[in-house]
Amino acid sequence: MSDSYVNLVNSGFTKTLAKRLGLPRPAHLRRHRQGEPLVPGPVLVVSDAASGDAADAVAQRLLDWDLDVRRHADPAERHGAVVVVLTEVSAPADLGAPMLEVGSVLRGLRPGGRVVIVSRAPEDAGSTATAAARQGIDGMMRSLAKELRGGATGNQVVLTGTTAPTAPSALGALRFLLSARSAFVDGQPLRVADGGAEPADWERPLAGQVAVVTGAARGIGAAIARTLARDGATLVVVDVPAAGDALAQVANEVRGSALQLDVTADDAADRLVEHVRSRHGRLDLLVHNAGILRDKLLANMKPATWDPVIAVNVTAPLTITEKVLAAGAFGDAPRVVCLASTSGIAGNRGQTNYGASKAGVIGMVRASAADLAAAGGTINAVAPGFIETDMTSRIPFATREVARRLNSLQQGGRPIDVAEAIAFLASPQAGGVNGQVLRVCGQNLVGA
Amino acid sequence: MAESRSTSTSTSKARSPKATPTPTTDGTPRRAVVVGGNRIPFARAGGPYVRASNQDMLTAALDGLVARFGLAGERIGSVAGGAVLKHSKDFNLTREAVLGSALSPETPAYDVQMACATGMEAIVGLSNKIRLGQLESGIAGGVDSTSDAPIVVSDALRTILLDLSRAKTAQQKLAAVARIRPNHLAPSAPTTGEPRTGLSMGEHQALTTAAFGISREAQDELAMASHHNLAAAYDAGFFDDLLTPYRKLTRDQNLRPDTSAEKLAKLKPVFGTQLETPATMTAGNSTPLSDGASTVLLASDEWAAERGLPVLATVVDAEAGATDFVHGRDGLLMAGAHAVPRLLARNGLTLQDFDFYEIHEAFASTVLCNLAIWESEEYCRERLGLDGALGPIDRSKLNVHGSSLAAGHPFAATGGRIVASLAKMLAEKGPGSRGLISVCAAGGQAVVAILEAA
Amino acid sequence: MTAARPEPVVVALAGVPSLGGLYARGVAGSVRPGRSRTVRSDDLPRTRLHVGGVSPDPAHLTDYQRLVGETGSDVLPAGFVHVLAFPVATALMVRGEFPLPLLGMVHLANHVEQRRPLTVTDELDIEVHAEGLAAHRSGVSVDLVATVRADDDVAWVGRSTYLAKGYQLSDGDAADDDRPRESPDAPTAPPTADAPLAPTARWRLAADTGRRYAAVSGDQNPIHTNPLAAKAFGFPRAIAHGMYTAARALAEVGPRARGEAFTWDVTFAKPVLLPSTVDVRIADDGAGHAFRVWSSRSGRTHLEGAVRPLP
Structure with missing residues (x-):
C-alpha cells in the first residue's frame, strides 16, 4: 500500500542521488489536517482586465477566510496559491496578460501550492470568440497543471449559466480546490451552477447529516x-x-x-x-x-x-x-x-x-x-x-x-x-x- | 453523535412500541426487550479460532453488536457473560472484553457461570434487572473455546508449586523443588466429564437415550433437519443481521448443508457402546466441540425507542431446573423437561401454546428424550407430579432454523445464539407469537424461558 | 465360642503408632521361620489396643476428602475414621501373640456403623480387638473390630474382615463357606450379576491410585504401591486399596442421601488392577443406596455394597 519511492526521493542520501540522476521526484502531497491553514502561503488573485471586479469580490471572500491575499504579482514572494479570475474574458487574446503574470510567480509557488482558474462555460458564451477564449482556458489549465511540481496542482472552476464567482457553490468549489482536501485532484475542470450553501462550520460541513x-x-x-x-x-x-x-x-x-x-x-x-x-x-x-x-x-x-x-x-x-x-x-x-x-x-x-x-x-x-x-x-x-x-x-x-x-x-x-x-x-x-x-x-x- | 441523536428522536418516537413509564407505578415490572443479537460464526475445535482466546472472541462478538446498533462509545447498563472453560487469568473475562471493545469503558460487567446455560442465565438475569428498573440496557454474552482450553498442571505439581511459593528459606525451596517428579509434569486438560460421576456428557446421554429407547433413525433425522434448516436460514439471509464473520469464517463451520440420512447412517456410534442396548449416538447426531461467542442486546422499551432501535421480543419468564443424575434417578440432560411444566403453570400456558420451540441440541437424543418425557403419561405423573402428559408438540415448529447439531455448541455461547434467533423469528412472525426455549447444562441443569413477539 | 473367651486385656498405647515401624515388624513376623500355618479358633489374643485423645488433623482430613471425592466438610467421612483406626488395628496384628501374618492379608469385606457424626474438633478414643477367626475356602479369616468413641459415646464401629491365605483352622467348620462374601444385611445382588448394567458413574483409576491412597491412609502395603511386589503376591499389577474404592462409592452416594447415621457395607469380590477404568452404579433400592463397581471392559464385579440409614 505504501509508495516507498516517494519517501526515498524526499529524504537523505537517496534524495541527493535522485536529484543527480534526474529521476522523477514525486513530492509528499499536502493533505488535510485539522487546524492547518487552508493554503501554505499568501494567495495571489489575478484577473484579466474585464474580470477585475469579479476578482475583487473573490479576493474579498478570501480575506473573509482569513487568508493573506495579494492583488499584484511579486516574483520575490513565495505564494501558497494563485487564483486566476477569467470570468469575463471575451477573446483568446485576453488570456495572455493574466497568465503571464501567473507565470512570473510560479517558481516561487510553495510546495503543495495551488493554481485555480475561475472561468465560465464555453457553451454559455455569447460569441464565438468568447467561447474560444473560454475553451482555451481548459487546455491552458491542463498544460499548466502538468508543469507544476512539488505537489502543487492546477484546477479550474467552470461557472455555468449566470453563476456569480462569489456564489456559495462557486466559493465552495474554489475552497475545495485550494485546500489540502484536493491533494490528488489535478488538471480538472469542475462545473458549478448556482446553488448550495456555505456551511456553518467549514471543519464540520456535514454536521447533522x-x-x-x-x-x-x-x-x-x-x-x-x-x-x-x-x-x-x-x-x-x-x-x-x-x-x-x-x-x-x-x-x-x-x-x-x-x-x-x-x-x-x-x-x-x-x-x-x-x-x-x-x-x-x-x-x-x-x-x-x-x-x-x-x-x-x-x-x-x-x-x-x-x-x-x-x-x-x-x-x-x-x-x-x-x-x-x-x-x-x-x-x-x-x-x-x-x-x-x-x-x-x-x-x-x-x-x-x-x-x-x-x-x-x-x-x-x-x-x-x-x-x-x-x-x-x-x-x-x-x-x-x-x-x-x-x-x-x-x-x-x-x-x-x-x-x-x-x-x-x-x-x-x-x-x-x-x-x-x-x-x-x-x-x-x-x-x-x-x-x-x-x-x-x-x-x-x-x-x- | 449529538446531532444524530437530535435528528433521530423525533422520527423514532412514531414507531416506538407501547412504552411503560419508568419505574412502574402499579407494582408490575415493566418489559425487558430483546433488541437484537450478534455472534461470530461457530468454529469446530481446532478450526479457524484455534489461536483465539475467550476474550478475543467475546470482544469480537461485542464489537459486532456495538456496530450493528451504533453503540460505539455508549455506556451500557451492564454486560453479563461468561465461559464454561475458563482460564484463571480470565477471572474478569466479561469486563476485560468490554474494555477491549468499542463500548464506553464506563460500562460495568460481571461474569456468570452456569455451564452450558451460562448464556441463558446471563440473559435472564439482565432481563430481570431491566424489568425491575435497575438497568435500562444490558448485553448478555457467552463464549467458549475448546481449542484454547485451560490446561492445568497435575494436582501433585500444583501442591508442590504452592508449597514452593510459601517456602521462606532456600532450604525449604530446594526441598519443595526436589519433590517434583517427571510424571508431575504431564498437564491435565479439562474434559466434558461430569466431576461427580466421571461419565462424559455423551455417556450420560447414552444412558438416557437407552432408557427412553430413542432410535438411531429418529436421532439422525433430527440431525439432518438441523443441518438443512440452518443451511436454508443462511441462504435466506436470516443470519445477515445476527452474525458477524470472524477470522474469515462467514458461516458455522460445522454446517453440512448436503448431509443426508445415508451419510449419517454410515457413522459409527461413539457413546453408549458399553451398554446392553445397541449404541445409537454418533458424531453426526451429537454436537461437536466448538469455539465461538454470542451476544444479545437487552433493553427497556424507552431505551430502545430513544435510539430508534428495533424491539424484537420480550423476555417473558424463565425457570431453571436440575435433576438427580448422581444417583441414577434422572438423565443428566433432562432438567429442561422438568423445568418446563413449572414455567408453563406459572404463566398459565400449555405446551402447545407456542409458535416456536428452541430445544438446544446437545445431542439429537436429548431433544427426543425431552419430547418423550412430555409425551409420557407415566413420567409426567410420577416424576413431574402432573395430572397427565404435557403432550406432543408440532414438530414443524421445533428448531426451525437449525440448532446446535448443525451450528455447533460453544457452551456458554449457545443461549445467546438461541435467544437472538428466536427473537428475530418472533418479530418476523408478528404480534402474539410466542417461543419456548430449553437449554440443558452440565451438572444436571437447565434453563428454560418464554419469549414473545414485542 | 465367644462365651468361653477370657476377659479382655486392654493395652493402652501412648498414641497412634507409626505404620512404617509396624510394617517392618509385620514383615519380619510374617516370614518368621517355623511359623505354624494351622491356627485354633481360640488363638486370638484377648488384647484390646486402646489409644485415647486422637485429634484429627485438618490438613490430613482435607487430603483424604479430596482424594476420595468427599465434600470438604468438618464432618469426618466414615472412611477417614477407618484410616485413623487402621494403624491401631495393624499394631494389634503385628503383635507376637497374633496368629496370622500381616503380609499378604486380603481384605474381604468391611462393615461400618456410623452411629453419629464425628467432626474434626472431636477427640477420639480408638479401641481395636480381633474376633471371629473363621475358616475360609482358601485360608482363615479374621475380623478386626475398631470402636471409636467421642465423649464416651460410641460413634463409629468398623469391622474389617481379612483373609490369611493358605492357613487352616484346626477346630473350625469345614472351609466350604465364603461367609464374608456377603454381610448379613448386604443388599440383594443386582439381578444379573455380571451382565451389563447402566452405570451412573465411571472412574478412571490411574496407575498411581494406590500410591496416592497410601500417602493419605498410611497403608503402604506394597501390593498397592509396587507392581513388582504385587506380582510376588500373585497379582499381575498393583491393585487399588479396597477401602479407597469403597470410600469413593460412599462419597458418590453423598452426604444428603446417606444421612447422619448409617451403615456402610462393602464386599470385595475381585481386586481392581491399576490402572483401569471401572463402571459404577449407585441406585436407590428403597432401603437405602446400593452400589456396585465393575470392570468397564469385562463386566466382572469388583466390589458391591450398600449405604443404609441407621434408625
Whole structure:
C-alpha cells in the first residue's frame, strides 16, 4: 500500500542521488489536517482586465477566510496559491496578460501550492470568440497543471449559466480546490451552477447529516466513512455479510452503525431504508462505493465474470437510488455520490465488464441529475485514477510502478484523496455541482 | 453523535412500541426487550479460532453488536457473560472484553457461570434487572473455546508449586523443588466429564437415550433437519443481521448443508457402546466441540425507542431446573423437561401454546428424550407430579432454523445464539407469537424461558 | 465360642503408632521361620489396643476428602475414621501373640456403623480387638473390630474382615463357606450379576491410585504401591486399596442421601488392577443406596455394597 519511492526521493542520501540522476521526484502531497491553514502561503488573485471586479469580490471572500491575499504579482514572494479570475474574458487574446503574470510567480509557488482558474462555460458564451477564449482556458489549465511540481496542482472552476464567482457553490468549489482536501485532484475542470450553501462550520460541513456508504468495510469505502464522520456526518456503513468483521470495526471507529447487506439483493433498498428510517429518520448522503473487479479479456469472458460486475457496480446504485427516492427516505437536500473510474472513461484492457459498469455509472449520474435536483439534491461521481489500496497492491510490481507514475503528481493517490472529493460533493457548499464526474487521478494520462 | 441523536428522536418516537413509564407505578415490572443479537460464526475445535482466546472472541462478538446498533462509545447498563472453560487469568473475562471493545469503558460487567446455560442465565438475569428498573440496557454474552482450553498442571505439581511459593528459606525451596517428579509434569486438560460421576456428557446421554429407547433413525433425522434448516436460514439471509464473520469464517463451520440420512447412517456410534442396548449416538447426531461467542442486546422499551432501535421480543419468564443424575434417578440432560411444566403453570400456558420451540441440541437424543418425557403419561405423573402428559408438540415448529447439531455448541455461547434467533423469528412472525426455549447444562441443569413477539 | 473367651486385656498405647515401624515388624513376623500355618479358633489374643485423645488433623482430613471425592466438610467421612483406626488395628496384628501374618492379608469385606457424626474438633478414643477367626475356602479369616468413641459415646464401629491365605483352622467348620462374601444385611445382588448394567458413574483409576491412597491412609502395603511386589503376591499389577474404592462409592452416594447415621457395607469380590477404568452404579433400592463397581471392559464385579440409614 505504501509508495516507498516517494519517501526515498524526499529524504537523505537517496534524495541527493535522485536529484543527480534526474529521476522523477514525486513530492509528499499536502493533505488535510485539522487546524492547518487552508493554503501554505499568501494567495495571489489575478484577473484579466474585464474580470477585475469579479476578482475583487473573490479576493474579498478570501480575506473573509482569513487568508493573506495579494492583488499584484511579486516574483520575490513565495505564494501558497494563485487564483486566476477569467470570468469575463471575451477573446483568446485576453488570456495572455493574466497568465503571464501567473507565470512570473510560479517558481516561487510553495510546495503543495495551488493554481485555480475561475472561468465560465464555453457553451454559455455569447460569441464565438468568447467561447474560444473560454475553451482555451481548459487546455491552458491542463498544460499548466502538468508543469507544476512539488505537489502543487492546477484546477479550474467552470461557472455555468449566470453563476456569480462569489456564489456559495462557486466559493465552495474554489475552497475545495485550494485546500489540502484536493491533494490528488489535478488538471480538472469542475462545473458549478448556482446553488448550495456555505456551511456553518467549514471543519464540520456535514454536521447533522445521515450518511450511508456502501462497500465501507475496507479501502476507499472505509476512508470515505472516516472522512464523512470527520466532517460531522452520522454514518451507516454497509457491506456484504462476509465482510462484516471489518465493517464492524469501521462502524465502531466512526461511531456509526453497520448494516450487513448485499447491495444486489432484491430487498437491499428496503432494508437500507428501514435501517436509516428507524435509526435516524432519514438519509442525507448516499455514497455508492461498493464495487468489484472480475478482469478477463472479452474473448474469455463468462457470465460469472460479467454479470456480478454489472450488478454490483451499476445496477445496484441505479436501483437503490431509485427506490430510496421513491420511498421518500431522503432528507431535504440529498447528495448521492457514485464511484466511477478512469477505466470507465478511458477503458482498460481486460475490463470490458468493469468499463461498462463504470461508464454506466457516469451515464446514470448525468441522467438522474434532474431527478435529484427536483428533490433538492445532487448526484455526482468521482472517478479515481491509480489509488494505493489492497486491490492495487496486488498488481505486479513493474506494472504498478508504471501505473502509479503515469500522472502529473508522479505517484498513486490514497483512499483519503477519493474520500475528500466525495466529502466535498456531499457537502452543502457543493449544492451547485450536479451530474458531474470529478476525477481524482493526479491528472492521469489515461483518458485525460 | 449529538446531532444524530437530535435528528433521530423525533422520527423514532412514531414507531416506538407501547412504552411503560419508568419505574412502574402499579407494582408490575415493566418489559425487558430483546433488541437484537450478534455472534461470530461457530468454529469446530481446532478450526479457524484455534489461536483465539475467550476474550478475543467475546470482544469480537461485542464489537459486532456495538456496530450493528451504533453503540460505539455508549455506556451500557451492564454486560453479563461468561465461559464454561475458563482460564484463571480470565477471572474478569466479561469486563476485560468490554474494555477491549468499542463500548464506553464506563460500562460495568460481571461474569456468570452456569455451564452450558451460562448464556441463558446471563440473559435472564439482565432481563430481570431491566424489568425491575435497575438497568435500562444490558448485553448478555457467552463464549467458549475448546481449542484454547485451560490446561492445568497435575494436582501433585500444583501442591508442590504452592508449597514452593510459601517456602521462606532456600532450604525449604530446594526441598519443595526436589519433590517434583517427571510424571508431575504431564498437564491435565479439562474434559466434558461430569466431576461427580466421571461419565462424559455423551455417556450420560447414552444412558438416557437407552432408557427412553430413542432410535438411531429418529436421532439422525433430527440431525439432518438441523443441518438443512440452518443451511436454508443462511441462504435466506436470516443470519445477515445476527452474525458477524470472524477470522474469515462467514458461516458455522460445522454446517453440512448436503448431509443426508445415508451419510449419517454410515457413522459409527461413539457413546453408549458399553451398554446392553445397541449404541445409537454418533458424531453426526451429537454436537461437536466448538469455539465461538454470542451476544444479545437487552433493553427497556424507552431505551430502545430513544435510539430508534428495533424491539424484537420480550423476555417473558424463565425457570431453571436440575435433576438427580448422581444417583441414577434422572438423565443428566433432562432438567429442561422438568423445568418446563413449572414455567408453563406459572404463566398459565400449555405446551402447545407456542409458535416456536428452541430445544438446544446437545445431542439429537436429548431433544427426543425431552419430547418423550412430555409425551409420557407415566413420567409426567410420577416424576413431574402432573395430572397427565404435557403432550406432543408440532414438530414443524421445533428448531426451525437449525440448532446446535448443525451450528455447533460453544457452551456458554449457545443461549445467546438461541435467544437472538428466536427473537428475530418472533418479530418476523408478528404480534402474539410466542417461543419456548430449553437449554440443558452440565451438572444436571437447565434453563428454560418464554419469549414473545414485542 | 465367644462365651468361653477370657476377659479382655486392654493395652493402652501412648498414641497412634507409626505404620512404617509396624510394617517392618509385620514383615519380619510374617516370614518368621517355623511359623505354624494351622491356627485354633481360640488363638486370638484377648488384647484390646486402646489409644485415647486422637485429634484429627485438618490438613490430613482435607487430603483424604479430596482424594476420595468427599465434600470438604468438618464432618469426618466414615472412611477417614477407618484410616485413623487402621494403624491401631495393624499394631494389634503385628503383635507376637497374633496368629496370622500381616503380609499378604486380603481384605474381604468391611462393615461400618456410623452411629453419629464425628467432626474434626472431636477427640477420639480408638479401641481395636480381633474376633471371629473363621475358616475360609482358601485360608482363615479374621475380623478386626475398631470402636471409636467421642465423649464416651460410641460413634463409629468398623469391622474389617481379612483373609490369611493358605492357613487352616484346626477346630473350625469345614472351609466350604465364603461367609464374608456377603454381610448379613448386604443388599440383594443386582439381578444379573455380571451382565451389563447402566452405570451412573465411571472412574478412571490411574496407575498411581494406590500410591496416592497410601500417602493419605498410611497403608503402604506394597501390593498397592509396587507392581513388582504385587506380582510376588500373585497379582499381575498393583491393585487399588479396597477401602479407597469403597470410600469413593460412599462419597458418590453423598452426604444428603446417606444421612447422619448409617451403615456402610462393602464386599470385595475381585481386586481392581491399576490402572483401569471401572463402571459404577449407585441406585436407590428403597432401603437405602446400593452400589456396585465393575470392570468397564469385562463386566466382572469388583466390589458391591450398600449405604443404609441407621434408625
